[in-house]
Amino acid sequence: MADKSFDLVVIGAGPGGYVAAIRAAQLGLSVACIERENLGGICLNWGCIPTKALLRSAEVYHQMERAKDYGLAAEKISFDLDAIVKRSRGVAKQMNAGIKGLFKKNKVTSIMGEAKLAGNGKVVVKTDAGEETLVGKNIIVATGARARELPGLEADGDLVWAYRQALVPTRMPKKLLVIGSGAIGIEFASFYNTLGADTTVVEVMDRVLPVEDKDISAFAKKQFVKQGMTILEKSGVKQLDRGNGKVVAHIEINGKIEKQEFDTVISAVGIVGNVEGLGLEDLGVKVDRTHIVTDEFCRTGVEGVFAIGDVAGAPWLAHKASHEGVMVAELIAGEKAHPIKPNSIAGCTYCHPQVASVGLTEAKAVEAGYKVKVGKFPFIGNGKAVAMGEAEGLVKTVFDAATGELLGAHMVGAEVTEMIQGYVIGRQLETTEEDLMQTVFPHPTMSEMMHESVLDAYGRAIHI
Numbered sequence: 001m002a003d004k005s006f007d008l009v010v011i012g013a014g015p016g017g018y019v020a021a022i023r024a025a026q027l028g029l030s031v032a033c034i035e036r037e038n039l040g041g042i043c044l045n046w047g048c049i050p051t052k053a054l055l056r057s058a059e060v061y062h063q064m065e066r067a068k069d070y071g072l073a074a075e076k077i078s079f080d081l082d083a084i085v086k087r088s089r090g091v092a093k094q095m096n097a098g099i100k101g102l103f104k105k106n107k108v109t110s111i112m113g114e115a116k117l118a119g120n121g122k123v124v125v126k127t128d129a130g131e132e133t134l135v136g137k138n139i140i141v142a143t144g145a146r147a148r149e150l151p152g153l154e155a156d157g158d159l160v161w162a163y164r165q166a167l168v169p170t171r172m173p174k175k176l177l178v179i180g181s182g183a184i185g186i187e188f189a190s191f192y193n194t195l196g197a198d199t200t201v202v203e204v205m206d207r208v209l210p211v212e213d214k215d216i217s218a219f220a221k222k223q224f225v226k227q228g229m230t231i232l233e234k235s236g237v238k239q240l241d242r243g244n245g246k247v248v249a250h251i252e253i254n255g256k257i258e259k260q261e262f263d264t265v266i267s268a269v270g271i272v273g274n275v276e277g278l279g280l281e282d283l284g285v286k287v288d289r290t291h292i293v294t295d296e297f298c299r300t301g302v303e304g305v306f307a308i309g310d311v312a313g314a315p316w317l318a319h320k321a322s323h324e325g326v327m328v329a330e331l332i333a334g335e336k337a338h339p340i341k342p343n344s345i346a347g348c349t350y351c352h353p354q355v356a357s358v359g360l361t362e363a364k365a366v367e368a369g370y371k372v373k374v375g376k377f378p379f380i381g382n383g384k385a386v387a388m389g390e391a392e393g394l395v396k397t398v399f400d401a402a403t404g405e406l407l408g409a410h411m412v413g414a415e416v417t418e419m420i421q422g423y424v425i426g427r428q429l430e431t432t433e434e435d436l437m438q439t440v441f442p443h444p445t446m447s448e449m450m451h452e453s454v455l456d457a458y459g460r461a462i463h464i
């Protein structure tokens, strides 16, 4: 096949790669984007979007079960797992088709195949039709990540699932073990628990959602336990004996091994970057464990080769990948590029109750040497939350006592994944407590709690 030259060749069409490709094309560059599986990557096909579709079904089911609380009647409530999964797959398919349309609109050359770097700007692509060589003045590696497999805890697709199997279950688990309480583990635990699975979550750290502020973890845990989940913290799954439609898990709890039986296990113990088979070593691209090493502009140190998104390391979030994609596209096009500020990237977990945060936890702020002012506001003090029947939640803010800088914001409760962006904008604009206190929040909204939490940090909260 004839060589094809582009200003930019992007490997991987996840939220990092496809966004980079579109932005570069907008800026007038000729762009090819190569994808070996699905346009939209993990996010649209096996991550963010299909999980949210499943969780939405669980949320509606939960609300139907609570119909009486709202003066309504809903009888013989049930669900059809196949239909829930079908809806989730349909949403993913719709999003995937959307990327195809966007590529066409922006004149991005989309190639389905497996790419490998061959040096001097060459990218060799294995497609169904054979091998093709592209040449890119610049190359972005955006190959993403996959589920981490721990020895003995590997997914088998039958009794032990990783996220891909957990998204397309062939049966409803009755007794479910979730290993790992990060965002992915807790979202699946929340989904299956709401639909009636007897769910146990095992977390090796001292608390669930271990990256969150400790007050938020504690609040969320209380709600999970109230919903019937068993939460085992400072515990580890050492072994899984599989057979006869069941799994016996050897769980270390307080230094002792307990054997517990489950019919399904979801392993959610992290992710590893897709760095293999790309020819990175031959080019001299540095890889640290399973992630490509980059500088703040996503440069790999090899001229013209960039790495973005999950393959370039934490935080493993779609919006981080996309932002890096835009930044690199602008850098290549000669625009002023703005490196990402890790402490201004929000993390959201769509369990029930939802969790969202940005910036430093109270503990991390103190560890970093700040003298802090902390504000807290409970959902029960907010009219809209009570009217919505969502009075369980907490908003916590952490300020630098010396300068009034908003160091971090942490939320648990209904709709917090939508609200957190208010604080993200605040951090981006480098607002201080004064700006936030002077801001008028509309009433009645749950966002008023964001105001009250700030006011509380300065002893001025009105509704508590």
Ligand SMILES: Cc1cc2nc3c(=O)[nH]c(=O)nc-3n(C[C@H](O)[C@H](O)[C@H](O)COP(=O)(O)OP(=O)(O)OC[C@H]3O[C@@H](n4cnc5c(N)ncnc54)[C@H](O)[C@@H]3O)c2cc1C
Pocket (backbone or CB within 6 Å): 011, 012, 013, 014, 015, 016, 017, 034, 035, 036, 037, 038, 039, 040, 041, 042, 043, 044, 046, 047, 048, 049, 051, 113, 114, 115, 116, 142, 143, 144, 145, 163, 184, 274, 278, 308, 309, 310, 311, 316, 317, 318, 319, 321, 348
């Ligand atoms: C269950 C689950 C839920 C999640 N929920 C959220 C959420 O709610 N919010 C959030 O922000 N993040 C969430 N994430 C994380 C999010 O999906 C990732 O951070 C995001 O997809 C990373 O984007 P990316 O472009 O770096 O990589 P990916 O989306 O992984 O895309 C990389 C693409 O590269 C392709 N590829 C790899 N190697 C090659 C090759 N050699 N040649 C051609 N193509 C190749 C892959 O097929 C893939 O399509 C979730 C993840 C999971 C697993």
